[in-house]
Amino acid sequence: MVNFTCPACNKDCIPLKDKYAMGYWMARRCAGCNSLIANHAILLGVLTFAYLWNLLFFIGLAQFNQSWHYFGYMLAIWLVLDLINIKYVPLMIIHRQ
DSSP: OOEEEOTTTOOEEEEHHHHHHHTTTOOEEOTTTOOEEEEOHHHHHHHHHHHHHHHHHHHHHHHHHTOTHHHHHHHHHHHHHHHHHHHHSOEEEEEOO
16 A cells, blocks of 8 residues: 655655645644644645636536536546546645654
C-alpha cells in the first residue's frame, strides 16, 4: 500500500486513504508521531476552485446543450484533479506533538 511521508517525523506513515481525505479540507493525525497534518491550504484552495469550476462548467454545458456526454468529461477531469491532489499537494504540520 502507498504511504506518504509525514512532514513532522519524516516517516512513511500516512496512508493513501488519509491523504485523499485531506484533499477535502480534513486534517489527520500521523500514526508515527501523533502530529496534526493537513494539505497545504493555499494549493488546496486553488484545487477547490478547480473542482467547483469543473462541476459548474460541465453541468452548465450539459444543461445548455442537452447532452449527457459532458458528464463523462466532468468525471475524467475530476479524476485528474484527484490525482493532482494526491500526488502533488504537499502536507503541512498544523500542530506538532
